[in-house]
Amino acid sequence: MIDFEPGEEQALIIETVHAFAENEIRPVCREADEAGEPPASVVEAAHELGLVANSLPEAHGGGGERSAITGVLIAEELAWGDMAIALAVLSPGLLGYPVADFGSDSLQSEILPGLMGDSFVPGSLAMVEPRFDFDVLRPQTTAKKDGSEFLLDGVKCQVPWLEGLRHVVVIAADDEGLAAFVLPCGIEGLSTEAELKMGLIGLPTVELTLSSVRVDASARLSASDADIRRMIDRGRIALAAAGVGTARASFEVSRDYAKERETFGQPIATRQAIAFKLADMAIEIDGARLLVWEAAAALDRGEDAARLARLAYDQTMRVALTVTDGAVQVYGGHGYIREYLPELHLRNVAGFASFETLTLL
Amino acid sequence: MTIDFELSEGSKLAQAHYHEVALQHMRPVSRKYDLAEHQLPTEWVDYWWNEGRFAFQDKMAPTDGFVTICLQAEELCWGDAGLYLRMPTPALGGSAVSAAGTAEQRKQFMSAFREEGGHPIWGAMAITEPQAGSDAAAIETTADFDAETEEWILNGTKIFCTAGEGASTADGGFIVVWATIDKSAGRGGIKSFVVMANTEGMELIGCEKKLGIRASDTATLRFDNCRVPKENLLGSAEVRKKDPSKTGDKGFKGAMATFDASRPIVAAMATGVGRAALDFLKEELERQGVEIRYDAPPRELTAIERDVIEMEAELQAARLLTWRAAWMMNAGKRNNLEASMAKAKAGLAVTKITQKTVQILGPVGYSKKLLVEKWMRDAKINDIYEGTQQINQLIVARRILDYPSAMLR
Numbered sequence: 001m002i003d004f005e006p007g008e009e010q011a012l013i014i015e016t017v018h019a020f021a022e023n024e025i026r027p028v029c030r031e032a033d034e035a036g037e038p039p040a041s042v043v044e045a046a047h048e049l050g051l052v053a054n055s056l057p058e059a060h061g062g063g064g065e066r067s068a069i070t071g072v073l074i075a076e077e078l079a080w081g082d083m084a085i086a087l088a089v090l091s092p093g094l095l096g097y098p099v100a101d102f103g104s105d106s107l108q109s110e111i112l113p114g115l116m117g118d119s120f121v122p123g124s125l126a127m128v129e130p131r132f133d134f135d136v137l138r139p140q141t142t143a144k145k146d147g148s149e150f151l152l153d154g155v156k157c158q159v160p161w162l163e164g165l166r167h168v169v170v171i172a173a174d175d176e177g178l179a180a181f182v183l184p185c186g187i188e189g190l191s192t193e194a195e196l197k198m199g200l201i202g203l204p205t206v207e208l209t210l211s212s213v214r215v216d217a218s219a220r221l222s223a224s225d226a227d228i229r230r231m232i233d234r235g236r237i238a239l240a241a242a243g244v245g246t247a248r249a250s251f252e253v254s255r256d257y258a259k260e261r262e263t264f265g266q267p268i269a270t271r272q273a274i275a276f277k278l279a280d281m282a283i284e285i286d287g288a289r290l291l292v293w294e295a296a297a298a299l300d301r302g303e304d305a306a307r308l309a310r311l312a313y314d315q316t317m318r319v320a321l322t323v324t325d326g327a328v329q330v331y332g333g334h335g336y337i338r339e340y341l342p343e344l345h346l347r348n349v350a351g352f353a354s355f356e357t358l359t360l361l
Numbered sequence: 362m363t364i365d366f367e368l369s370e371g372s373k374l375a376q377a378h379y380h381e382v383a384l385q386h387m388r389p390v391s392r393k394y395d396l397a398e399h400q401l402p403t404e405w406v407d408y409w410w411n412e413g414r415f416a417f418q419d420k421m422a423p424t425d426g427f428v429t430i431c432l433q434a435e436e437l438c439w440g441d442a443g444l445y446l447r448m449p450t451p452a453l454g455g456s457a458v459s460a461a462g463t464a465e466q467r468k469q470f471m472s473a474f475r476e477e478g479g480h481p482i483w484g485a486m487a488i489t490e491p492q493a494g495s496d497a498a499a500i501e502t503t504a505d506f507d508a509e510t511e512e513w514i515l516n517g518t519k520i521f522c523t524a525g526e527g528a529s530t531a532d533g534g535f536i537v538v539w540a541t542i543d544k545s546a547g548r549g550g551i552k553s554f555v556v557m558a559n560t561e562g563m564e565l566i567g568c569e570k571k572l573g574i575r576a577s578d579t580a581t582l583r584f585d586n587c588r589v590p591k592e593n594l595l596g597s598a599e600v601r602k603k604d605p606s607k608t609g610d611k612g613f614k615g616a617m618a619t620f621d622a623s624r625p626i627v628a629a630m631a632t633g634v635g636r637a638a639l640d641f642l643k644e645e646l647e648r649q650g651v652e653i654r655y656d657a658p659p660r661e662l663t664a665i666e667r668d669v670i671e672m673e674a675e676l677q678a679a680r681l682l683t684w685r686a687a688w689m690m691n692a693g694k695r696n697n698l699e700a701s702m703a704k705a706k707a708g709l710a711v712t713k714i715t716q717k718t719v720q721i722l723g724p725v726g727y728s729k730k731l732l733v734e735k736w737m738r739d740a741k742i743n744d745i746y747e748g749t750q751q752i753n754q755l756i757v758a759r760r761i762l763d764y765p766s767a768m769l770r
Binding site: 001002003004005006007008010069132133134135136137229255258259269270272275276278279280282283284286287288290291293294297298301306307310311312314315318353 | 362363364365366367368369372423425428655656657658659660661670671673674675677678679681682684685688689692699702705706751754755757758761762764768769
């Protein structure tokens, strides 16, 4: 039965995460952007909320309550605070969810408890490759079977690389199509180079080079080509939710600014040129959010969500860019100044065309 | 209570039922009544009056309330938006009576629409005047009370009255007419009155020739000392000089509340027309061997694939905003903001979708051999009536900024 109201438990989670985003994340978002990493205190505090742990299997100490809908609600609220910090805070899921879904028992025992320990341990997933014509379904990174081992070669980019990272999931093409491998960060042949990028600076990322990286077959997750496609859907939906959160933040600050800033003796919000722009932002954000929710609901029902994920992701990409650009415009000259949030929001969402799986559900 | 996008069983049945109705009773005569403007579409009207309005009643599985009504509107407007507007139903007149009338008034004016047999009748609402459209508070039609006969006397001219021909001439139907009982009071003086069909003093001047929805009778009506009993006033006769939106006045506010109920339906109607075009486009592309690849990287997609995927996202965003506004009515929540959001989004989205479909299909889309060109003409009205795009932006803007109307005009 059609219903647009979060359940009681979900409402409580939204309230908690929103308060966290407002009190802990938003105040340090500029600091993280300038420093190139999130303050350790924020990721530790977020870790204590157990947002990822709650979704990991009970057998390894998690809450066992994985829900895509809850996941997108959380992602939106965190990214309302700051998208870079949100992705950092949720990064354990990049490792934890694939391992929980497709890892052997021993791999799960090796990795999952570490993600739910006393202090924050990040995760990472290497999907994107540094080419303009990168096709997420046909990576050029290869995994060649060699006896009981695999040899991995290729270059990945936009790989989250937070302090304390121990393992990274690498997506490569092998004989069976898409395949996922869990690699220790220090494995021989793996090298990284810190990336400088326009936005999401608070989420440190690297270009990751794999030169004849030799791993045991047990490092390959049991995920099939189809499973990894579904993983990509989950990434797109999660990221779209974060995009909605950032767009919403940009809308809110520009709305408030428009009510204060005066031209010709009146707040600019009383002018239709500004007011209608804000109205359109509000409408488009709500529309995008509902597409995200619908796609997440399809995931929770176990349905193929590829088309809905595509629609939600593309729509959010358009909406987030239009809204954050509009917010800069509403602020006028001040929108261009790094003291105010809209320019940060604009930079953070401008890379949506390539983000793909910077976070998972 | 939790977020859920699965339609209830009754909704699915309704969707399937009205899709069949659209296929069997609307599409076959869609072009006929686009060409035969102002001619009564008897096949459709008779079907609806004799069978259609009763056909779904025995399938009473649990529905999604107003969302299900939106599904009906979407399916039937997928069939033909002009014919949908020509259905013999209480339509907007009924929404007004439901929103602002008493239980007795609802029974008095609406029961004829449920009785079997007889002849088709229509309900309608008359607001717009030659000099007052979006600015509904500027209407000049007057209503004066004759204390001796206890009647209201209406004088003025109304235009753009949808279903106005049927509602003014088929006995048993009615038109809800907006008029002021005190011009000095502005919005506070505006009330709505039920005028039964063929009431003396109400004259049908004619119907508009339009860009689209040509099967719909868009009437001009003149009221010349048209007398209606005092019981036909919806809401109270009291004039509030202060901002009526801040008082319990059911007059203007009640009349405006009609829009909160009707805008989601109009948004659903829009979605239906947009989907008609998009469905056809995708079928035609498939026939031509063009596949839409949802999983291809954006830079590999053709321009047509990109357009189609964007159109689908836009249409679905409009549909979901519509369902949300309708769902809020089920839950008894105030949906003024959300209704305007849905209407603004849907009106513009389907205007663009249908125009893009014509463009993509080229000469095929432009030709009257198909219905695509008609859908483009039909779609445009959705961004105009029941509050233009700009009026709905204004409503949304006032709400998000928390501004009274005086702050933002």
